[in-house]
Amino acid sequence: MKYDNYKVTRDFSDARLDRWIKYHYKKFRQSDIEVALRKKKIRINNKKIKSNYRLQLFDLVSIAIEFRSLREEKNKIFSMENKKEINNMIIFQDDELLVLNKPSGIAVQGGTKITKNIDNLLRTSFKSTETKLVHRLDKETSGVLIVALNRNIANYISLLFREKKIIKTYWSLNTGKFKKGKGVINKKIKKKNSNYYYTALTEYNNYMKINNNLNFFIFKPITGRNHQIRIHSKYLGIPVLGDKKYGFEENDEKLHLHSRSIEFNHPNGNRMFFKADLPKHMSEKWEKYKLPYDVTI
Numbered sequence: 001m002k003y004d005n006y007k008v009t010r011d012f013s014d015a016r017l018d019r020w021i022k023y024h025y026k027k028f029r030q031s032d033i034e035v036a037l038r039k040k041k042i043r044i045n046n047k048k049i050k051s052n053y054r055l056q057l058f059d060l061v062s063i064a065i066e067f068r069s070l071r072e073e074k075n076k077i078f079s080m081e082n083k084k085e086i087n088n089m090i091i092f093q094d095d096e097l098l099v100l101n102k103p104s105g106i107a108v109q110g111g112t113k114i115t116k117n118i119d120n121l122l123r124t125s126f127k128s129t130e131t132k133l134v135h136r137l138d139k140e141t142s143g144v145l146i147v148a149l150n151r152n153i154a155n156y157i158s159l160l161f162r163e164k165k166i167i168k169t170y171w172s173l174n175t176g177k178f179k180k181g182k183g184v185i186n187k188k189i190k191k192k193n194s195n196y197y198y199t200a201l202t203e204y205n206n207y208m209k210i211n212n213n214l215n216f217f218i219f220k221p222i223t224g225r226n227h228q229i230r231i232h233s234k235y236l237g238i239p240v241l242g243d244k245k246y247g248f249e250e251n252d253e254k255l256h257l258h259s260r261s262i263e264f265n266h267p268n269g270n271r272m273f274f275k276a277d278l279p280k281h282m283s284e285k286w287e288k289y290k291l292p293y294d295v296t297i
Helices: 017-026 030-038 065-088 117-125 152-164 228-236 280-289
Strands: 002-006 041-045 061-064 092-094 097-102 142-148 166-175 181-186 201-211 215-219 258-264 271-275
Touching: 002 152, 002 215, 017 061, 030 271, 041 166, 061 065, 061 142, 061 152, 065 097, 065 280, 097 181, 142 152, 152 258, 152 271, 166 280, 181 228
Parallel strands: 142 258
Antiparallel strands: 002 061, 041 061, 092 097, 097 142, 166 215, 166 258, 181 201, 201 215, 258 271
C-alpha cells in the first residue's frame, strides 16, 4: 500500500489527528477518518492510532493514496448528485439569488438525526461561501425558499424580512368545520424552553369549504415565528391536514402546507414574484376535489 507522508509542523503540534486531517482534506467526514484508522490507511509514525491522538512536532502522518483517491472520487460523485437534486428544485437563479421549490420531507438545516438538508445540498453543490440561507421552512412544509448567493444579498433579504416587505402566501388543507371568510389571527407563540411569548400575526382566508370537514385555506404570515401557521391553525380549531404535532397523530396523511408564492423587490429594483408548484400529495388532492390553481385574493 502506497502512502502520502506529511511531517507535523509547529502550527499543528498538540492538535487532534482528526482535526488535522479535516484541515488538510476538507471533504473527509469523521466516519471516513474512523474507517481509515481502523484499516490502517491512516497511520502515525507507521503505527495504528486513534482519531483523538494529539499530534507531536515532526510526527509522520501517512495517508493511503488509494483511500484519498477513493474518497475524493466519492465526494465528486456525491457533489454531482446533490447538484442535480438542487437543479431540480430551482425556480429562478441569477448572480445574486437562488429561488427553490423545497420538497416536503427535507429539512432546511441540519440538526440531531438530520442527515440530509438543503443547507448541506447547497454546500456540496456550490462553493460554501456562495450560499446563504435567509429564511426557513419546516421539514414537512414544501414550497418557495430564497437563497442568497453572497453576504450582501443575504443582509438585504434579511432586512426585507425584518421590515415585513416580503409577502409570503401559503396554501393548506385544514380539517374541521369553519365558516368561509377572511380574518387576522393575533395569537402569541411561546418561545421554546422559555416563558417568553412572541407576537404572532397571520392573515387567513378560508377560500373554499371542500366538505363538512375539509377546507382550502390561504395564509399570509405577517410575522415569521416557528410553526406559526400550524400553531395558529390549531388555535382556530382547524389543524392542517397531516399535522401530527398540532393535529391528529393517528392521521396517516403527509402535511398539506405549501409555501405557494413569494413577492419582494430584487436588489436591482425590479418587483419579483415567484410561485412553486404543489407537491405530489397535495396536487393529488387538488385533482380529487377539483380545486382551483389560479387563485387571486
